[in-house]
Amino acid sequence: MKGKHILFITFFLFNFLNSIAQQETIISLNDALSKVEKNNYSIKISEQEYNMAKADFNQTNAILLPNISISHAAYSTTNPLMAFGFKLNQEILTPADFDPALLNDPNEVKNFTTKIEVQQPIFNADGIFMRKAAKDKMNAFELQSARTKDYIKLEVTKAYMQLQLAYKAVEVLIKAKEAALENKKIADNNFKQGYMQKADILSVEVHVTEVENQLLSAKSNVKNASDYLLFLMGEKSTSTLKPADGLASKLDLGLYNSSISENRADLAAMQLSYKAYENMYKATKMSYLPKLNAFGSYELYDDTLFGTRAKGYLIGAQLSWNVFNGYKRIGKTQKSKAELDKAEISLEQYKSKSELEFNNAKRKLKDAENKLNLTNLALEQSQEALRIRTNRFKQGLEKTSDLLIAETQYLQKQLEYLQTVFNYNYTKAYVEFLTK
Numbered sequence: 001m002k003g004k005h006i007l008f009i010t011f012f013l014f015n016f017l018n019s020i021a022q023q024e025t026i027i028s029l030n031d032a033l034s035k036v037e038k039n040n041y042s043i044k045i046s047e048q049e050y051n052m053a054k055a056d057f058n059q060t061n062a063i064l065l066p067n068i069s070i071s072h073a074a075y076s077t078t079n080p081l082m083a084f085g086f087k088l089n090q091e092i093l094t095p096a097d098f099d100p101a102l103l104n105d106p107n108e109v110k111n112f113t114t115k116i117e118v119q120q121p122i123f124n125a126d127g128i129f130m131r132k133a134a135k136d137k138m139n140a141f142e143l144q145s146a147r148t149k150d151y152i153k154l155e156v157t158k159a160y161m162q163l164q165l166a167y168k169a170v171e172v173l174i175k176a177k178e179a180a181l182e183n184k185k186i187a188d189n190n191f192k193q194g195y196m197q198k199a200d201i202l203s204v205e206v207h208v209t210e211v212e213n214q215l216l217s218a219k220s221n222v223k224n225a226s227d228y229l230l231f232l233m234g235e236k237s238t239s240t241l242k243p244a245d246g247l248a249s250k251l252d253l254g255l256y257n258s259s260i261s262e263n264r265a266d267l268a269a270m271q272l273s274y275k276a277y278e279n280m281y282k283a284t285k286m287s288y289l290p291k292l293n294a295f296g297s298y299e300l301y302d303d304t305l306f307g308t309r310a311k312g313y314l315i316g317a318q319l320s321w322n323v324f325n326g327y328k329r330i331g332k333t334q335k336s337k338a339e340l341d342k343a344e345i346s347l348e349q350y351k352s353k354s355e356l357e358f359n360n361a362k363r364k365l366k367d368a369e370n371k372l373n374l375t376n377l378a379l380e381q382s383q384e385a386l387r388i389r390t391n392r393f394k395q396g397l398e399k400t401s402d403l404l405i406a407e408t409q410y411l412q413k414q415l416e417y418l419q420t421v422f423n424y425n426y427t428k429a430y431v432e433f434l435t436k
């Protein structure tokens with residue numbers, strides 16, 4: 001009977017542990033980046049902003065292509081002038097229609113007109129530069145969309161590293177808990193044999209509780225990091241993501257000699273934005289020039305719906321010149337010039353700020369590298385100190401308080417080293433992002 005209980009408990013624990021394992025989904029950084037590029041909300045929004053700018057550019061085709069419209073109108077009138085004109089258009093006038101009495105008081109006349117109109121721009125200098133500005137704006141949004149993708153990829157890399165850090169912290173704390181429990185057993189035995197005070201036992205138990213609390217917090221950090229990575233990937237899942245690769249530092253000394261690329265997407269987008277303002281300013285100045293447009297129409301007239309009894313056409317061209325419209329155009333030109341100057345200053349500011357940010361990032365990378373080496377050395381020293389004190393404690397030659405201090409210090413140095421590895425890896429990724 002006892003064997004059956006043991007078998008049942010073993011079977012239950014196996015299924016429980018298996019269900020926990022099934023809730024974890026292993027994912028690599030490349031897989032995460034691939035899913036983010038397809039499903040991330042920010043990337044999708046940036047793509048739609050580009051599509052909006054592209055649609056604005058397509059609207060400027062109106063300065064090159066004709067405007068064609070078709071209309072059908074129905075009239076009924078006893079107005080003398082309109083009645084005579086309708087008959088004239090329908091080509092049904094007779095000598096009797098020139099009777100003064102009929103001209104002055106005509107009978108009701110019905111008219112149906114089908115009209116095809118074409119308007120063709122020939123020369124609109126301001127429209128040409130507005131079209132160039134719209135194209136620059138469209139290309140700028142395309143580059144901004146590309147830069148958004150680069151930034152989101154950096155954010156995903158950071159989130160993946162945070163997930164690696166969280167899992168590694170859990171591993172460290174599990175081992176720390178095992179070591180603390182092992183030392184607690186030794187302390188309990190020493191207490192039973194009268195070699196240890198009750199206060200020391202309580203201190204050991206408090207240390208175990210503290211480690212357990214840190215472990216619970218670390219497990220929550222795993223779930224939080226997993227949820228954020230799932231959000232960036234545009235996915236909803238109840239499972240917890242687990243990185244395929246562990247947290248490890250990879251030095252890259254070549255980054256210290258790198259520089260910002262002149263073709264970096266955000267810098268190129270700012271340059272195009274400046275060009276767009278420049279073309280808008282030129283368009284405003286070109287609005288002082290006259291405009292030349294051609295027009296034509298083909299008309300069908302009848303006294304029945306959609307009839308085609310009579311037809312005629314009209315072709316012409318118009319040269320128009322708005323010489324002065326108060327102070328509106330002058331003020332618009334001044335505003336456009338101010339916007340251009342502002343865009344130029346903003347471009348120089350952005351370039352200067354980007355260079356400053358890049359230099360700061362390289363210095364942070366060097367600091368992170370130095371701290372990585374120092375933290376690793378401190379970790380080795382604290383590990384050796386704990387090993388010595390643990391051996392002495394087992395032999396009854398070490399105070400409980402000294403052992404607890406050594407355990408706490410070693411745990412802190414382990415977590416500090418992991419955080420330093422994360423900081424270095426992320427700073428390196430950030431410097432690479434700035435050089436693209």
